[in-house]
Amino acid sequence: MKTAHIQRSGFHPLFWWVWAVLTSSVVLVLDTTNISMAAIAATLMLAAGFRGSTYWRTSFKWILRLALIAFAFRMLIGFLIGVPMPGKVLFTLPQIQLPEFLVGIRLGGPVTEQRLQSTLKEATLLAALILIFALSNSLSNPHSLLKVLPRRFYSIGLAGVIATSVAPQAVRSISRVRTAKRLRGQPGNGLGSWRRVAIPVLEDSLERSIDLAASLESRGYGYFPKTTRYRAQRWQITDTLGVSGPAYVLIAALMLNPTAALLLGVLFFLLILTPVVAR
Amino acid sequence: MINFSKVSLIYPNSQRTIIEDVSFEVNEGEFVLLMGHTGAGKSSVLRLINGLVPHHTGGILSGSISVAGRSTSTLKPGELADVVGIVGQNPANTFVSDIVEDEIAFSLETLGIAPDVMRKRVEEVLDLLALTPLRRKNISELSGGEQQRVAIAAALVANPKLLLLDEPTSALDPIAAEEVLSILHRLVHDLGLTVILSEHRLERVIQFVDRIILIHGDGSLELGTAEEVMRSSPIAPPLVELARALNMPTIPLSVREFRKLAPRIEIGENVGSSGHNSLGEVLLSINELSAAYEDSQRAYALSKVNLEICAGEIVALMGRNGAGKTTLLKCAVGLAPVIEGQVRVSGKNPAHLEGPDLIKNVGYVPQEPTDLLYGQSILEECALADRDNNVAEGSTLEIYKSLMQMPDLSSHPRDVSEGQRLGLALSIILSAQPPLIVLDEPTRGLDYQAKKTLVQTLKQVAAQQRRAVLISTHDVELVAEVADRVLFLADGELIADGTTAEVLNASPAFAPQVAKALPHTNWITVEEAERYFNAKN
Numbered sequence: 001m002k003t004a005h006i007q008r009s010g011f012h013p014l015f016w017w018v019w020a021v022l023t024s025s026v027v028l029v030l031d032t033t034n035i036s037m038a039a040i041a042a043t044l045m046l047a048a049g050f051r052g053s054t055y056w057r058t059s060f061k062w063i064l065r066l067a068l069i070a071f072a073f074r075m076l077i078g079f080l081i082g083v084p085m086p087g088k089v090l091f092t093l094p095q096i097q098l099p100e101f102l103v104g105i106r107l108g109g110p111v112t113e114q115r116l117q118s119t120l121k122e123a124t125l126l127a128a129l130i131l132i133f134a135l136s137n138s139l140s141n142p143h144s145l146l147k148v149l150p151r152r153f154y155s156i157g158l159a160g161v162i163a164t165s166v167a168p169q170a171v172r173s174i175s176r177v178r179t180a181k182r183l184r185g186q187p188g189n190g191l192g193s194w195r196r197v198a199i200p201v202l203e204d205s206l207e208r209s210i211d212l213a214a215s216l217e218s219r220g221y222g223y224f225p226k227t228t229r230y231r232a233q234r235w236q237i238t239d240t241l242g243v244s245g246p247a248y249v250l251i252a253a254l255m256l257n258p259t260a261a262l263l264l265g266v267l268f269f270l271l272i273l274t275p276v277v278a279r
Numbered sequence: 280m281i282n283f284s285k286v287s288l289i290y291p292n293s294q295r296t297i298i299e300d301v302s303f304e305v306n307e308g309e310f311v312l313l314m315g316h317t318g319a320g321k322s323s324v325l326r327l328i329n330g331l332v333p334h335h336t337g338g339i340l341s342g343s344i345s346v347a348g349r350s351t352s353t354l355k356p357g358e359l360a361d362v363v364g365i366v367g368q369n370p371a372n373t374f375v376s377d378i379v380e381d382e383i384a385f386s387l388e389t390l391g392i393a394p395d396v397m398r399k400r401v402e403e404v405l406d407l408l409a410l411t412p413l414r415r416k417n418i419s420e421l422s423g424g425e426q427q428r429v430a431i432a433a434a435l436v437a438n439p440k441l442l443l444l445d446e447p448t449s450a451l452d453p454i455a456a457e458e459v460l461s462i463l464h465r466l467v468h469d470l471g472l473t474v475i476l477s478e479h480r481l482e483r484v485i486q487f488v489d490r491i492i493l494i495h496g497d498g499s500l501e502l503g504t505a506e507e508v509m510r511s512s513p514i515a516p517p518l519v520e521l522a523r524a525l526n527m528p529t530i531p532l533s534v535r536e537f538r539k540l541a542p543r544i545e546i547g548e549n550v551g552s553s554g555h556n557s558l559g560e561v562l563l564s565i566n567e568l569s570a571a572y573e574d575s576q577r578a579y580a581l582s583k584v585n586l587e588i589c590a591g592e593i594v595a596l597m598g599r600n601g602a603g604k605t606t607l608l609k610c611a612v613g614l615a616p617v618i619e620g621q622v623r624v625s626g627k628n629p630a631h632l633e634g635p636d637l638i639k640n641v642g643y644v645p646q647e648p649t650d651l652l653y654g655q656s657i658l659e660e661c662a663l664a665d666r667d668n669n670v671a672e673g674s675t676l677e678i679y680k681s682l683m684q685m686p687d688l689s690s691h692p693r694d695v696s697e698g699q700r701l702g703l704a705l706s707i708i709l710s711a712q713p714p715l716i717v718l719d720e721p722t723r724g725l726d727y728q729a730k731k732t733l734v735q736t737l738k739q740v741a742a743q744q745r746r747a748v749l750i751s752t753h754d755v756e757l758v759a760e761v762a763d764r765v766l767f768l769a770d771g772e773l774i775a776d777g778t779t780a781e782v783l784n785a786s787p788a789f790a791p792q793v794a795k796a797l798p799h800t801n802w803i804t805v806e807e808a809e810r811y812f813n814a815k816n
Contacts, residue, residue: 143375147388179614180650184667185638185711196653203693204649208372214335215373219386219433220360226391230384230401 011275012239013144016136019275022246024132027125029253033117036124042273043131050139050275059168063134071127078119079111087112137167143212146221147229154222162209173204245274280441280473281305281328286342287498288323288332297323299498300342305475305490307440310467312484312505313477314514315494316726318696321477322368324494325443328475329363330356347440361390364434368445368724370426379421379429380405380414386437404436408462422600424455431459435466442466444476448483449723452599452753454788456483463487479726482516482756482792485509486533506530514727517756518792520805524812534795544797559590562715562747563611563641568620570603570610579618580606581771588747590714593737595758595779596751597789598768604751605646607768608717611749612643624715635669641715642708644701646723651704652692660692660703668711679706682736698729705733709740716740718750722757730754734761759783759791759803779803 027039047060079093083104095109142165149157177200186196216222282304288297297320305311313321326332330351333340344351347362356363364386367373376382383404387397405411408428413421418429427447434442444463448456464487466472475492478484485491491508493501501508509519509530518537522530531537563586570581580603588594596604609615610622613630622629624641632640645651654660661676668675676688682702687695692703701721708716716737722730738761740746752758758765758779765782767775767789775782780803784794791803802808 141377144377146375147385176645176647176650177653180645182614182633182637183612183643183645184651184664184707185635186667199655200650200653211367211369211372212375214331214356215367216375217335218329218331218356218360218363218365219375219437220357220389222389223355223357223360224389224391227388228391228394228397230388230394230397231381 011140011242012235013140013148014235015239015242015275016140018239019243019246020132020136022243022250024129026246026250026253027128027132029250031121031125033121033124036121036128039128040124040131043128043135045273046275047135047138059171060134060138062171062174063130063138063167067127067130067134070130071123074123074126075119078115078123081105081107082115084109085112085115085118087114090116142168146216158213158216158222162213165212166205166209169205169208170201173201177201177204242275280307280309280347281475282343282345283327284343286327286340286344288320288327288338288340290336290338296498298494298500301498301500302342303492303500303502305473307473308467308471309473309490310464310488311473311475312481312488312491313475313494314479314481314491314512315500316496316514317479317698317724317729319494319496321494322445324492324500325365325445325475325477327351328441328443329359329365330354331365360386361437362439363441363443364437364439365443366427366430366434366445366447368449370430373430374418374426377417377419378414379410379416379418382418382429383410383433383436386433390437400436400438404432407435407466408432409458422455423450424452424458424600427451427455427459428462431462439472441473441475444474446477446479446724448478448480450600450720450753453483453755455600456480456753457788460484460487479724480516480754480756481514482518485516485519505532516792517805518796521793521796521808524805524809534792537796541796544800558592559745561587561589562625563588563749564621564623565607565610566621566623568607568610568622569618570606570620571616571618572606579771580615581610581768583620584768584771584773586766586773586776588715588749590745590747591741592764593741593748593750593762594764594766595762596749596766596768597753597755597758597782600753602768603771604768605719606771608643608719608749608751611715611717612637612641614643635667638668638708638711638713640713641717642711642713643717644704644708644719644721646719648701648704648721649693651707652700655691656689657692657695657699657703658688661706664707664710668707670710670712675706675710678709679703682706682732696729697724698726698732701725701729701733705736714746716746716748718748718752720752721750722752722754730757730760733757737761755783755789755791759793760806 023039027036084106089110089112092110093108096107098105098107142161146157146161149160174197177197180200181197284302286301287299290297313324315321323332326336327340327344328346328351332338334355340352346359349359349362351359374382375385380401384397384401387400392400405414408431410428410432413425418426421429427450431444431447447459451459460483463474463476467474476484485505488505491503491505493508493512495501506529509515509532515523518532518534519530522537525541527540529540531540565584565586568581568584569579572580584607596607598604606615610617611624611629613622613628613632617630627640629637629641652660654663657679658676661679662672664675665672679702682705683699687699692700721733725733734757737748737750741748750762762779765775765777765779766773767782775785780801783790783803793805793808794803797808800808802811
């Protein structure tokens, strides 16, 4: 097919999603604290390296906060609730006596080294997964996905686009509504005041999504059997290079003995950064 | 081209029929204006034409509508995409791509146009709408007028026979609006395109259109040539009102026609001028202010601006899109990053004021009044405002009732008309009793009646309650009606500061219709002219 001779800038619209799926698979397969930490570090470095001015990218900052909250919450829950674990006691929290039938479960009590380790592992895994998908969401314009999805699935595509574009749009609305809160003379960030922020933000995001859907509908998106391309959207060598890092580590992780994880971790950290080279 | 036959439309859960048993026809190559009060159903009628109503929004439709020989009841809006192009009220929400060129091409991609044809069409449309220099730009970096042009280009590129536009100039400054309208005018005349647009600012469009559809709001509508409709229409631009006041035999639609028909009137002085308010103490003083756009630290939005606003005065801030108006207003409430210089509101730095201290000193109604609202009904909203503003229960509601003739108190603030939403936001701000009130672009989507209410309220606030009002707007006629003084910003610098008549008449693009129609007088409003003729008779 002959397309306009215009160079595509950046990666294929699906690039960051492929990268995210591969990287998160590595993190899940290897499932160690070190690997999760490496993934977090690499994601943050990529975010710094690809930071730009378009508003899609500002959503990362907010999801970073979300990841921190999720991490802290998971740690707290891990310390407080669960079955008792043996091992060296690090410190003891006040314990609440639970009724007889909840035998084996404790609330508070001693925190052992083993518990700390397992909690840390799960909390970092959670944070790493959130950050990996946050990065792919904030670096790729969800709207551009529309162009690469098969038209046959257009209603699924449309729903997907609306879903993925809600986060960046909500971020934009949040700053507007927070400004408005100040203008109505409401100090503080209490829970009640967040309800006041949340409602207009959700309404706003919904309104935008409906507008977008109407626009797509009236421009004939998904109605015509044959579609063409103005700008080449082919998967290029740079895209392959960019995802080769996590892909290689994933294959290696699936084949190798997990005891080689440390070496693999170092390799993973370096290879996960391949989008920088590919750019 | 378009054929409505016995069409009625009602939305579910609504008591009012938008249109009832309506039949009309629009021919090929016509330029038609759709007008009516806010909330009368202009957008609904536009969206009926390409089938978005009821296919996308829901609603019960009876009768038949056909567009270019195709019936919209069986076809979805997407299936009409090759004959109808539509440009929504808020183009920024409807863009699918990041880059101008890609956005325009998207319409063709979905239609499956061959790449070499597509390339040619994109080039043509870029040229037609003067977008070639912007083709590789990111859409989010464009000004409102440029975005509007991109949206029109994206609709035009598919070569539709019919173009629908929903308030295409409401966010634009007078010069950008003129550009967009003259492009539409050219398309109608050169390409035989049929254009239907809805608009509140009649003074901008009425000279270009062939026919007018007036939606009364009670289910009926009236269709006639622009002159026929203007003869009796309750909504009319200042020029038509002036002609009616002068009892002119034919109603002129452009300044040129008016001047041909009107008697030459030459007076030097204002007759029975309303008299300027005596000014009180300085409420806002801005000293050598430079500030940046909120989202970027690099670009200067304002450089070395000096101004003072006193109690009892209404000051209008004008300038083109992107001149720094909003940034200046935001500085007055301490929202924009100040690089250097001073902003003082009643002697205090607004950036250091928090919560109740801020709203006791300055009230700000943002461009989107909806941002201020989070209640689930107007009643709840007013009660919340009483609490926030620490005033007696019911005082916000009282202000709201005095602003709106028919307040519908149980409605959700997002469901009421634009005018009511603005009224609500304004009541909330006014009930805190700030000495300085700042409004950003308040007339977007307001009809003449709502604007009149706004003008009265602001005048009363300034004259009787001795407060100062700073208002930024593109609406020249509103400025002529309401402002005592006009500030003009260009590229972040304050280039004019003087009385309304002085500043407005200095630039032809920003002159109100009355001043253009009667260039030998000092009048800028119909009221001034009426007062003169009444005194003479």
